Amino acid sequence: MTARGALRLLGGAAVVLWGAFTVSFAILYLLPSDPVSIMLSQSAESLDPAQVQALRERHGLDRPLPEQYLTQLGNALTGDLGTSVTTGAPVTDLLAEALPHTAALAGLALLLAVLAGTGIAVLASWTRARWLRAALLALPPVGVAVPGFWVGLVLLQLFSFTWYVFPAVGQDGFASLVLPAVTLAVPLSATIAQVLARGLDEAWRAPYADTAFGAGASRNRVLGAHVLRNGSLPTVTLIGVLTGNLLGGTVVVETVFSRQGLGRLAEQAVTTQDIPVVQGLVLTGALVFVVAGLLADLAHPLLDPRLRGRRAAPAPRAVPA
Amino acid sequence: MSVTSERSPRATAAGRAIRGSAVEGGAVAPVGPDAATTSGDATTSDDVAPRSDVAVPPVTSDAFGSAPALLEADGLTVAYRGTEVVHGVSLRVAPGEVVALVGESGSGKSTIARALTGLLPDGGVVTGGRAALGGQPLTGLTPRAWQDLRGARLGFVPQDTGSALDPVARIGDQVAEALVVHGTPRAAARERAVRILHDVGLDAPAARARQYPHQLSGGMRQRVLIGLALANRPGLVVADEPTSALDVTLQRHILDLLTDPAGTRGERPALLLVTHDLALAAERADRVLVMRHGRIVDEGRPGRVLGAPRHAYSRELVEAAAPGAGRTAVAGPPAAAPVLEVRDLAKAFRLPGGGLPLPGRGRPGAGLAFPGWRERGTGATEPGGRASGTGVALPGTHGPDPSRPGGRASGTAGLRAVDGVSFAVAPGETFALVGESGSGKTTIARLVLGLERADAGTVVLGGRPLGRDTRELRRRSQLVHQDPSSSLDPRFTVAAAVAEPLVAHRTGTRAERRDRVAALLEAVHLSPDLAGCRPAELSGGQRQRVAVARALALDPELLVLDEPTSALDASVQARVLDLLVELQESCGTAFLLVTHDLAVVRRVAHRVAVLRRGRVVEQGAVTDILDHPREQYTRELVAAVPRAALGHDPAALAGAPTDEGEHS
């Protein structure tokens, strides 16, 4: 990767982050409601107009929108994402506090998903038993279709309330992490298995596989030397995209398992319509997506010599969370 | 007794359907339309007279017939998902013999090659007959037995479609793999691989061994594939269209390599050469087998097959391959104002400048792929779009990717696609622009049509220079596109497609337009019954006729023919070309013909300009230029066309053609 290429990647990432800021600002501030009136509609106690005005001034909402936008953008650049309307705590503090819990959950889920997805796809591609292949390939569509919140509840019912294997709530130690991570990993692994299986099938049918067979290579050798590497190229990009979208999945999972984390923070912020926190979470989500995309872009040339020295392939369409 | 593929059990439903219907097995055969190409032309004259597809028994009186056969197949039948596509083919190849299996797409020739190498695509099964290599049966083999056989005693050379070599593995490792799987220790195999790369004619083989396929040109990749197949000195090599993706001057060298490989010390392997090109087969083979509809319809020494074809179909092929005598220039008043006059035309393109480690990058005429105007490799006749000397267009990264704004390169380098070209076309005349891929011929056609804007020079159409207001001029020049499968909207009926120009120019009433469409369809010899059909229901030849009818709808003065037959099978090509000549004689339209095929030039053109790297090498009457070329490059082009066997002596060769652009 040349220095210029790296700069271009970083520049693109910065543009996307700025865009995400602008989009979230547009959604949250241009739509008719404003944070204070939303907050007032939520709170039971009524405030007198002077108090409302004071609140508006505190959040800078009395100024014209372009000015608000520029001020907020400037603050965001210096790491200030404002304060929570409900608790008054700085948004960055709330995010920083929640991040480690979510990172642990997401990391374990991603690991499980990659292992399970790869296992399913490679075994389905390798086996010559048609029934096994059919059975394996029937799994991913189911994994994508079952609602995450439902999987979580069923797991809880079985492992916590019936068999008492894992704790139902809380976040003490590894045991409490297992069920949420499995729940989060189900749709991820299904998507990975689908894309990888398709990639492997294409690689088996590619002319270079025929060339290798024609030279006398065995099935296992063709799989190991050619099919796995070529067939997994699209999956690398996919894993980047999935990682970027993980934050969406954690909202449901952390709510189901009553865990503290970014997802739970999001659920609470939306419930109380705490606009600065929601905006901070949207930005965090975009940041994770951009970083994951950068890592995938950097990993791609390592696997595909055609991409060395040029810009990495564009990401495939994002998979809806 | 069956040979099933070794690959994964079935993939997706879509993949299954596609594989199942693609008769040719390889990546080249388009699905539905292709199947129709060979059989659906009955409503036009595009079909051979009476079918008499009776298998001709193997001719045993030929020179090699009495020698003990190395490869022997007897009554081989192959089916895809229950549909038999090869019906009892028998053939034999003697040690050291070169046998050519000739046929059009869908004839089953590639299926035989793949059945004999155990590489039938999923769903393909040998359903009957016997095949044996040196006495060992080739049917009913276990995967293990195939592994021992393939590579060691039976080499397979696929067509380089850009992905016949693993894109993510180094060249040297891929050649070494062929040795390792047959027991050579890895270190020794690597050394041998470099030696093999040298033998197939790669410069700096040690450095090349560490490169990846995309860093090599199409010609070099084909050489690597040959080296890979020959690595273990097999007794028999099966080569499936080994040169179809290459420019004509390169084909010759690749065939030399196959028929007389270096490093074999005189013991050349037997070669089963699968090709669609009868002329090439006749020039190279000891024996020619002509296939049609899954049967061998003619067989014998090349001289016999060409001189006295036994079957109506091979007669047809021979006629299609025979170059015309060349049309004489139109006798008209020399002062007649030209329909088209092109003066000092120049056009540069911007190329991605992102450090492509390709040989000869930035050289004019490097196989440039224009977005939306790619020279398509459709089936049998490949104009060489992706396999030119340098192949700037990577598989999957064709030039500037039109589907991504980010794909547009910011650092760009200019490339002179057209560089000071002048010529004129008289009314009723066919003027041919001939050249290899990247010579700029297609760009000139686009400039003439106003689809691109020239950097310099003028295009004068009917006395008026082509300017900004091109709409009125446009109806005076029309295009017949290379690929009839993409030039017709799949949702339009034939009648609607032909009527489109009339509708666009609000010409006539509805009834008048209907009459005009009927007259045009008649002019291109299409049955009026086809007016309600959609393109998917037509054969390739019929589609091209529709495209011609549409182009003539507005009575243009100039018709631009961009490789009008290169996507068609040989026997269909001849009839479409004859139709064009006939239309020109009745309508007096001037043709600007763009082609890489000198046989097409001879058949249709009066005058020709030979292009190379965006410049005119020489121009003049077809008979002068092609029979008495003055320039070295023209001589190479003419000499590279295998037509000696067809009774036309190639022009005197003043020097061996060089392997242009292959080495950097």
Next chain:
Amino acid sequence: MSAARTGRDMTRGLRRPGAVVAVLILLVLTAWAVAPGAFTAHDPVTGIPAERLLPPGPGHWFGTDHLGRDLFARTVHGTGLTVRAALLAIAVALGGGAAIGLIAGFSGGVLDDVLMRGIDVVLAIPGLLLSLAVVTALGFGTVNVALAVGVASAPVFARVMRSRALHVRHAGYVEAARLAGSGPVAIVLRHVLPNAAGPVLVLAAVELGAVALAVSSLSFLGFGATPPTPEWGALIAEGRDYLAVAWWYTALPGLVLAAGVLAAGRLGRTFEAEGRHAR
């Protein structure tokens, strides 16, 4: 000859067993959505306190909830709301996304660059978070949730529409139409739109299940239907508190939702495969 053949090709995929089951499931769900009363005699809103938390049985196929309401009735009556919300979301995504994609793909140049950059940005925000932001701004309720999910799904449609439009724009027949003298509007209406519409509509079928899932997820989180109204996501959320004592409360409505999403996805993929085959 061939008209009949293409007709058969298009329906062949629908005759596979998996697709048949998918169609049956979707037909049942449609019937539930249109006429819920025909399938259950129980009242979905008012319960019988004496019949609280009964397990599934002949009288109550899915059991009853904590207020003694029949869960099968609530599931059947909730179908309409969920399906309508999913269809609204798809309509928003399809309309908005396809329009943006068509403009970008056919205009090309700077406008294309700007629009696609915008799409990239929206895609960089995880879909659920984007939906949550829209819900925060619009307020709660099923319609707002559907709008929010639609906004988050629109970029996918924009991308597919753009790539199809670009593909068609560079096809030989569009060039031929230009040479024939057709103007840009005629080309878009006669060539680009008809040829690009198929894959986009297929995508709508594929995405329908995913969108229904997203709508249910937001309802589950409590941002959709308000309590007494039956809606699948909200229904399952209510069951959370009774996990230990009433497995059927969450499990059975969830199974119905999963079956519906699976069936929609299966049918969408069948169309997708057929479309790819037909092209």
